[in-house]
Amino acid sequence: MGLLCISLIRDLLWSDPVNNDKGILFPAFIKNERRGFGTVFGVKALMGFLKGSSICTVIRGHEVYNEGYNLHYWD
DSSP states (O other), X not given: OOHHHHHHHHHHHHOEEOSSXXXXXXXXXXXXXXXXXXXXXXXXXXXXXXXXXXXOXXXXXXXXXXXXXXXXXXX
């Protein structure tokens, strides 16, 4: 596997949604300082990805929450 492919997979696995009720983030991506790699993304980036890939949702499963899950309702 090439270095670019490994970097892409790592970013896909460890990027996080912005933590606010509206999903607003400018610019569309910022460096994920919490993890040291990957990005933080907002609703604009997510909706562009969903529309461009013809899928309706993203389910992430790499964090633990007290309630067992966390849902982001951005509009």
